[in-house]
Amino acid sequence: MSVDEDTLAVYRNRVDDYKKLVQGVKNPDLDYFLKCLPNGARVLDAGAGPGLDASILKEYGFDVIALEPVAEFADLIEQRGIKTIRDSFDSITHKTEFDGIWAHFSLLHISRDHLPKILSNFRTAMKPGGTFVIGMKLGKGSKRDKLGRLYTYYSTDELIKLLTTAGFSVFRKRQYRIVGLAGDKESCIAIMANS
Numbered sequence: 001m002s003v004d005e006d007t008l009a010v011y012r013n014r015v016d017d018y019k020k021l022v023q024g025v026k027n028p029d030l031d032y033f034l035k036c037l038p039n040g041a042r043v044l045d046a047g048a049g050p051g052l053d054a055s056i057l058k059e060y061g062f063d064v065i066a067l068e069p070v071a072e073f074a075d076l077i078e079q080r081g082i083k084t085i086r087d088s089f090d091s092i093t094h095k096t097e098f099d100g101i102w103a104h105f106s107l108l109h110i111s112r113d114h115l116p117k118i119l120s121n122f123r124t125a126m127k128p129g130g131t132f133v134i135g136m137k138l139g140k141g142s143k144r145d146k147l148g149r150l151y152t153y154y155s156t157d158e159l160i161k162l163l164t165t166a167g168f169s170v171f172r173k174r175q176y177r178i179v180g181l182a183g184d185k186e187s188c189i190a191i192m193a194n195s
């Protein structure tokens with residue numbers, strides 16, 4: 001199982017803090033993703049948190065499904081009228097179902113040995129030529145932050161290799177720095193790839 005229970009407990013206890021942190025933040029990668037999707041596309045927001053990105057996808061007319069294991073986040077997503085799978089990445093065993101998968105700062109909470117299988121399952125869950133976005137933190141190794149969340153860090157080359165091995169074709173990447181819930185400024189990357 002990919003789930004780190006201590007990480008989920010941190011989110012469970014900080015639902016409002018997390019919502020405040022991300023509310024209203026403009027995301028150029030989400031803007032780009034919206035343009036890649038066909039009309040009415042079926043999209044999975046994997047590790048959707050309070051569902052702000054999922055609700056933007058819904059506003060654009062896409063058929064959005066959120067995946068979120070933290071019940072308090074899942075409740076907020078469902079209040080926005082978005083179908084929600086209340087489970088972990090391991091439950092994504094769909095076949096040729098999604099035109100897009102948005103995995104924004106969520107796959108960084110699973111251990112390194114789980115990522116290849118989950119990426120491969122995501123690829124299988126997507127239609128050919130679909131768009132996958134993965135947002136991760138850049139660095140080496142893994143550690144818990146001050147709040148107790150588990151983070152696994154990658155280099156850009158490592159992520160591209162993992163995506164390629166899972167069958168994706170990378171076509172865009174954007175590197176930047178952000179301050180997260182724990183207050184530290186860290187380097188991040190959003191990589192876009194076709195299935």
Ligand SMILES: C[S@@+](CC[C@H](N)C(=O)[O-])C[C@H]1O[C@@H](n2cnc3c(N)ncnc32)[C@H](O)[C@@H]1O
Pocket residue numbers: 002003004007008011022046047048049050053067068069070073087088089090103104105106107109110
């Ligand atoms: C940093 S938040 C990102 C939320 C949202 N995608 C965003 O960008 O604001 C990480 C999210 O990943 C979810 N998550 C952590 N481990 C997960 C797992 N094993 N399966 C699915 N989601 C997971 C958490 O519950 C949380 O909602």
